[in-house]
Amino acid sequence: AADADHPYGHGRIETAATIVVGILLLGTAALIGHNAVESLAAAAIMPGTLTLAVAVAAVAIKEAVFHYTRRIARRIQSRLLEANAWHHRSDALSSIIVAVGIAGALSGWPILDAVAAIVVALMIAKVAWDLIHQSLRELVDTGLDAAERARLRDSARAVDGVRHVHTLRSRWMGASVLLDLHVQVGPRISVSEGHRIAEAVAAALRARQPRLGDVLVHVDPEDDTGGGPSNALPLRTELVGRLWQRWTGLAVLGRIEDLTLHYLGGRVHVRLTLAPAPAGSAAGAEAEALRAATAGDPAVGSVTILERRAPI
Ligand SMILES: [Zn+2]
Ligand SMILES: [Zn+2]
Incomplete structure (x- = not known):
């Protein structure tokens, strides 16, 4: 939520934290991959069936935690929580490597361990990269895509009293989108009618795109795309x-x-x-x-x- 010092909310802090978790996941992937390569060279030690049972139980528990965390993350639309969920899954995946390795060793295939580990390391690295990539896009003010912007422009233009729409800009802020746009209205309508139209435009855009946070509607009495023709006139x-x-x-x-x-x-x-x-x-x-x-x-x-x- 917003406060006096952070009027746009704290979405960017969550985004930065997501990048940190993404880097941690990348580190986990590197560690798993490194261990796999080392164990390929090391001598296989024969584990017992009890160790296998423990490893399988660990996988089940960590996978359950992953699904639970991700469900909450999707409900509150928090990318940070989703990144944390994937951290739990990376734990589950490392336990799978242990289980597969033990099963492989018990059945005479000690190399299975290392192969599974490398596959898992690549999977975790992919998730980590996606999280980091998405968050970086947000930090450089990436907005809605062109098709979505066109849909929103159409919604604004459909509002009674709006003649033209121009300069529609958007940017992600955490889980919500900040939007500003110019609407051209009748040149001689009253200020209060212009304000009424602007409020109607904001409501129409929110109905179309529920993830909109702040919407700023600038009302134009004439086309000012090439610089306002009347801006130098006396007040x-x-x-x-x-x-x-x-x-x-x-x-x-x-x-x-x-x-x-x-x-x-x-x-x-x-x-x-x-x-x-x-x-x-x-x-x-x-x-x-x-x-x-x-x-x-x-x-x-x-x-x-x-x-x-x-x-x-
Ligand atoms: Zn107002
Ligand atoms: Zn304008």
């Missing part, structure tokens, strides 16, 4: 300050009720809402003067002026 306080200077002396100022800014296509598109004009005033001319003054700012694109109707 509200600066722009409105400039507009107030242009508006100085306009009779209509007291009627401005709402000012909406749309940052699209490298311009700020301004929408002004005015309170109803007093009866007999030159409402049309006042609105036109406001429109012209607003459009004079170099950052401003289109200007829309809405006048509320006076209640009848």
Whole structure:
């Protein structure tokens, strides 16, 4: 679970520990292989049937521990526990070598021991290498494969309100996947609708891929794949300050009720809402003067002026 100092959880520690267990398994394989080669040269000592029974019992117990541990590992999706399970199996396999060796010696085939040992050493080395390889891929931020990314992109695009999806990135963190993506929505929808769509996208992706951990959805009002065209435009306080200077002396100022800014296509598109004009005033001319003054700012694109109707 995450804490203040490790906001993404402790998945990477488990991954590093898995690599350590993998290296231990490789060492076990090397040791078994080395002993096998040595025993090929050594003289065979005749063991008894009791030793054989003990070796067989040891195999059964260690194999049972392996299956039990691996079942838990799969249930909680812990690669570290799975690596530990394989450690138990490597013990079971070494006991098999002992049993096979004893059986071989009892039946006049002392070389069986060494041959079995070499086969087992290779099997353990293979498991160890797979564990290390998987964990290393995770440590270098390997993500989901292309087919799975395409499926997730389709799920996001299918959400109502999403027009395009781009820059979908993922990476494994322990047993879960962190994902971020950009969704392009209608350019003039409200912030709250954009947020609602983003939450719906995250829910749809989670339904599709249960191993997703954190999902970050970035909402775009326009295509920004080649760099956001509107990122250099002034923010509200600066722009409105400039507009107030242009508006100085306009009779209509007291009627401005709402000012909406749309940052699209490298311009700020301004929408002004005015309170109803007093009866007999030159409402049309006042609105036109406001429109012209607003459009004079170099950052401003289109200007829309809405006048509320006076209640009848
Ligand atoms: Zn939110
Ligand atoms: Zn984007």
